[in-house]
Amino acid sequence: MERTSNTGHLCGTVTGKPDIPDVVIITCDVNARYVTVYQETDNGGSTALDFLEVEVYACAQGMYGSNCIRSCAARHCDSQYTSPCLVATGKCSWGCDPGWKGDDCTQACVQGMYGSNCIRSCAARHCDSQYTSPCPAATGKCSWGCDPGWKGDDCTQACVQGMYGSNCIRSCAARHCDSQYTSPCPAATGKCSWGCDPGWKGDDCTQACVQGMYGSNCSKLCAARHCDSQYTSPCPAATGKCSWGCDPGWKGDDCTQACVHGMYGSNCIKSCAARHCDSQYTSPCPAATGKCFRGCDPGWKGDDCTQADADSGRFTRNSMVTRYDSPRFTPTRDDLTQHL
Incomplete structure (x- = not known):
């Protein structure tokens, strides 16, 4: 051949x-x-x-x-x-289905490994740490989801910048962190380092105040304000501001600050020392009204004795003499005794 x-x-x-x-x-x-x-x-x-x-x-x-x-x-x-x-x-x-390896794809992944050609480690996943999750050889899927800050069936993908939380579905931009500061956005929690803007609460400041609450971390009670009781005032979640001002004896935008000692009235702008209460007595100074309970010194009127009274019916000795010198009136001894 x-x-x-x-x-x-x-x-x-x-x-x-x-x-x-x-x-x-x-x-x-x-x-x-x-x-x-x-x-x-x-x-x-x-x-x-x-x-x-x-x-x-x-x-x-x-x-x-x-x-x-x-x-x-x-x-x-x-x-x-x-x-x-x-x-x-x-x-x-073209290689193997996930969970298998070898040239002819007949070798199953050993325990602790998964995926295409069995190159992924089960220990490298970030499954929800509250539970024990199996590790399927094909997918490595975490049965109960991921720890916050991770996503994907096998929880091996870290959140991209600007996203956080379980499965990375929360947006950092949607938080209401205290706007006076720049707060980082941890991929796991999104926690606002310096707290929340008024009207919001929660570690990541995404929970609006429930009705009836307001202020930083929603810690203030609308019902505890002392808004002017003549009107119905709304309660803004951020400030709780009383639209029509405060009841007497209180001050502040939300009317929760009582007058300091020595001050009274609407917005606490009146001074107790400026009253003309009857000087024969010691009169308290109610924060709401400043009322003089024993009346006023001569020449003054009003509950708080701050209004001058030009027509007062009480006279000093000199004023009586002047009045009695009038040709239209001649007082008796009893008249003088009564007014002195």
């Missing part, structure tokens, strides 16, 4: 002149269309080959590997693609 080419895949050689066995078995682990048998050595000037027959055995369809004992159907090739089944190796051309 004339040798025409030996550039193909070398399956094997036979040596041992003159003791070559009668039957030689050579395994060739490639797919091929032709088998070429040739002599490479000088055989005493002769190129003849002595053999009776060459038998070629191939794996049956659907089987591969040594002695054709492996089933192509038992492989776990990437199911997104159709992979041929090489009779020699069964290699999956």
Whole structure:
């Protein structure tokens, strides 16, 4: 037989002149269309080959590997693609389905590893630490979700900048941190370092005050204000400001500051010391009215004795004399005694 080419895949050689066995078995682990048998050595000037027959055995369809004992159907090739089944190796051309590894994708991931080619570590996930989550070999999915600051089925994706919380669904921009300061936005909690703007509460300042509450961290009670009781005043969640001012005895935008000692009246602008209460007595100074309970000194009137009274009916001795000198009135001794 004339040798025409030996550039193909070398399956094997036979040596041992003159003791070559009668039957030689050579395994060739490639797919091929032709088998070429040739002599490479000088055989005493002769190129003849002595053999009776060459038998070629191939794996049956659907089987591969040594002695054709492996089933192509038992492989776990990437199911997104159709992979041929090489009779020699069964290699999956496009890799394996998640949870499997090896050239022919028949090796399951060892415990603690998962994913495509089993290269991901279960320990590197950030599953919700309140629960114990299994680690499926295919996906590594966290059954109960992620710890705050992480997302994805296997909780290995950190929140992108500007997002925070469980599964990274909260926006840092939606917080109401104290606007006097610049607050960082931790990926786990979004906590506002310096507290909230008035009208908001919670670590991340995203909870609006419930009705009836206002102020920083919603800690103030609308019902505790002393707004002018002549009017109905709304209660803004941020300030609690009384639209119509305060009841007497109180001050401040939200009318929760009582007058300090010595001051009284609306917005606490009146001084107790400026009253003219009857000086024969010591009169208290109610924060609401400043009322003089024993009346006023002569020449003054009003509950708080701050209004001058030009027509007072009480007279000093000099004023009585002047009045009694009038030609229209001559007082008796009893009259003078009564007014002195």
